[in-house]
Amino acid sequence: MARAPSPDPRQAAESVFRRESGQILASLIRISGSFDRAEEALQEALASALASWPGRGVPENPGAWIMTVAHRKLLDGLRRERTAREKQDSLLYETATAVPPPDPDLDEAGMSYPDDRLRLMFTCCHPALNREAQVALTLRTLGGLSTPEIARAFLVPEATLAQRIVRAKRKIQEAGIPFEVPPADRLQERLASVQAVIYLIFNEGYAASAGSGLLREDLCAEAIRLGRVLCDLLPREAENLGLLALMLLHHSRRTARMAGGALVTLEEQDRSQWDHTAIAEGLALVENALGMGPAAGQAGAYQLQAAVAALHAQAATPGQTDWPQIAALYGRLLERQASPVVALNHAVAVAMSVGIEEGLARIDRLGAAGTLDSYYLFHAARADLLRRLGRNREAAPAYRQAAALATNGVEKNFLERRLREVEGAGGLPRSSTA
Amino acid sequence: MMCQRGLTMRYMMLIYTRERAAEMSASERADIYDRHSKVIADASAKGIFLGAEPLGRTTTATTVRVENGQTLITDGPFAETKEALAGYYILECPNLDEALEWAARIPTGSKGAGGCIEVRPMPGLPKRPEAVPEHGPSALA
Numbered sequence: 001m002a003r004a005p006s007p008d009p010r011q012a013a014e015s016v017f018r019r020e021s022g023q024i025l026a027s028l029i030r031i032s033g034s035f036d037r038a039e040e041a042l043q044e045a046l047a048s049a050l051a052s053w054p055g056r057g058v059p060e061n062p063g064a065w066i067m068t069v070a071h072r073k074l075l076d077g078l079r080r081e082r083t084a085r086e087k088q089d090s091l092l093y094e095t096a097t098a099v100p101p102p103d104p105d106l107d108e109a110g111m112s113y114p115d116d117r118l119r120l121m122f123t124c125c126h127p128a129l130n131r132e133a134q135v136a137l138t139l140r141t142l143g144g145l146s147t148p149e150i151a152r153a154f155l156v157p158e159a160t161l162a163q164r165i166v167r168a169k170r171k172i173q174e175a176g177i178p179f180e181v182p183p184a185d186r187l188q189e190r191l192a193s194v195q196a197v198i199y200l201i202f203n204e205g206y207a208a209s210a211g212s213g214l215l216r217e218d219l220c221a222e223a224i225r226l227g228r229v230l231c232d233l234l235p236r237e238a239e240n241l242g243l244l245a246l247m248l249l250h251h252s253r254r255t256a257r258m259a260g261g262a263l264v265t266l267e268e269q270d271r272s273q274w275d276h277t278a279i280a281e282g283l284a285l286v287e288n289a290l291g292m293g294p295a296a297g298q299a300g301a302y303q304l305q306a307a308v309a310a311l312h313a314q315a316a317t318p319g320q321t322d323w324p325q326i327a328a329l330y331g332r333l334l335e336r337q338a339s340p341v342v343a344l345n346h347a348v349a350v351a352m353s354v355g356i357e358e359g360l361a362r363i364d365r366l367g368a369a370g371t372l373d374s375y376y377l378f379h380a381a382r383a384d385l386l387r388r389l390g391r392n393r394e395a396a397p398a399y400r401q402a403a404a405l406a407t408n409g410v411e412k413n414f415l416e417r418r419l420r421e422v423e424g425a426g427g428l429p430r431s432s433t434a
Numbered sequence: 435m436m437c438q439r440g441l442t443m444r445y446m447m448l449i450y451t452r453e454r455a456a457e458m459s460a461s462e463r464a465d466i467y468d469r470h471s472k473v474i475a476d477a478s479a480k481g482i483f484l485g486a487e488p489l490g491r492t493t494t495a496t497t498v499r500v501e502n503g504q505t506l507i508t509d510g511p512f513a514e515t516k517e518a519l520a521g522y523y524i525l526e527c528p529n530l531d532e533a534l535e536w537a538a539r540i541p542t543g544s545k546g547a548g549g550c551i552e553v554r555p556m557p558g559l560p561k562r563p564e565a566v567p568e569h570g571p572s573a574l575a
Contacts, residue, residue, distance in 0.1 A: 126530075128534075174555055175530050175553075176445075176528075176529045177529065177531075178530065182531070186531075
């Protein structure tokens with residue numbers, strides 16, 4: 001039996017694929033103007049790698065090797081098609097500028113390709129595509145996840161997800177969505193869409209869910225990876241840093257926030273289990289981001305939320321949390337986006353800094369509008385403040401309502417546990433609060 | 435840059451508005467007229483203008499439907515409260531982003547009328563499909 005050479009060719013090919021397929025694919029799409037052709041060429045190049053590396057050994061720069069071979073496959077395919085169908089080159093964006101590929105066996109380590117991932121991000125997150133399509137396409141083309149993996153992570157049938165991707169690619173081609181970085185006057189608006197997609201992917205992974213824990217973790221890791229790419233490609237955009245910081249700081253608590261399948265609140269988490277490397281990186285990013293904004297008062301929403309997460313991360317114990325500062329940050333966030341959800345967070349921070357009664361009064365004022373009636377966190381926050389005040393008889397129905405509205409099993413379990421606690425405790429006031 | 439080789443697409447911009455012209459003042463109608471004129475003049479100057487026309491109101495619409503060899507003619511359809519197709523532009527643009535930018539300049543009605551523009555690519559007439567000879571499943575084997 002042949003012994004596997006080291007490094008293992010199949011593993012090498014797979015790791016290149018996960019790490020670099022986004023960049024290679026982006027480049028192939030620019031050259032061919034077609035997602036499908038680019039994907040086909042990449043698949044063929046991978047097959048070549050798997051056929052050739054076991055015999056010849058893994059090349060020094062496997063990514064460049066695959067890129068070069070894929071590039072050649074792509075041009076071969078285009079040439080074949082052109083001869084077959086004559087003037088049918090209307091699908092090409094710019095074959096004129098396509099460089100003939102060098103021989104992959106020559107100097108593959110010295111090869112460098114322009115990074116087209118930024119264009120790809122803007123195309124995948126184009127507002128002419130619906131959000132679900134943006135998410136699926138971004139994960140499929142820029143991420144290292146396969147269609148079945150994405151489908152399982154989003155709990156949709158594989159066929160549904162595949163169909164979503166096919167439809168999105170077809171719209172890009174047929175409606176002429178450009179493969180470009182938008183001009184300066186459109187950049188902010190379009191960048192916001194890219195950031196929203198990345199954050200949505202993160203949140204989908206972060207939402208504590210009973211099943212598929214590992215895949216959820218993969219989604220978070222993918223979102224962070226995409227956030228890093230965005231920071232690398234557009235490092236002067238403070239909100240890119242804010243978004244990455246926000247995700248890192250939340251993700252740093254991933255181990256501590258779950259214990260035996262049950263949710264552990266921030267207050268009850270074992271802070272020694274937090275990922276301090278991620279926290280250090282997140283804190284540095286927040287500082288950088290806030291330092292580069294035009295004025296401190298104009299920090300964007302991701303930066304403000306990251307600053308809140310940073311304050312939690314810096315508190316060695318729950319009692320040391322700088323709640324007044326958090327309340328101030330939510331106040332600023334509220335000025336930017338006057339949503340009831342932000343107002344709810346602000347009210348909780350006020351409760352923890354100014355006084356529980358004051359926070360509760362604000363929550364009740366918010367509730368009077370009725371817009372938060374079906375939002376489980378509204379009832380959960382209200383219940384929590386009532387519990388802290390020892391008003392257990394009022395807390396119980398609020399917990400009950402929150403648990404009834406929560407769709408996530410883990411969160412529902414947590415709320416039901418709290419409900420049993422307050423029901424068991426009866427009207428006895430609790431001594432400590434925060 | 436991407437479309438240096440003269441690769442452009444035709445886009446139809448469908449104008450949907452509430453039919454409230456009668457409620458518009460003369461100066462509002464003049465404003466809409468001027469804005470259309472400006473878009474048409476600018477698009478013509480760029481050489482991308484392929485046409486634009488208003489449509490008659492939905493009260494003048496007639497629907498023809500052929501069912502079982504019978505031609506059915508009906509009055510309408512009428513827009514009632516919803517936005518109705520009121521006119522179109524056809525422009526030749528290198529990509530959707532540019533088409534969207536033009537679309538955003540097309541007036542869709544007076545202040546209160548709202549309205550929107552639907553942008554659709556015009557792929558051109560397809561090739562006549564080749565008739566595929568019909569075989570039973572066994573022919574595939």
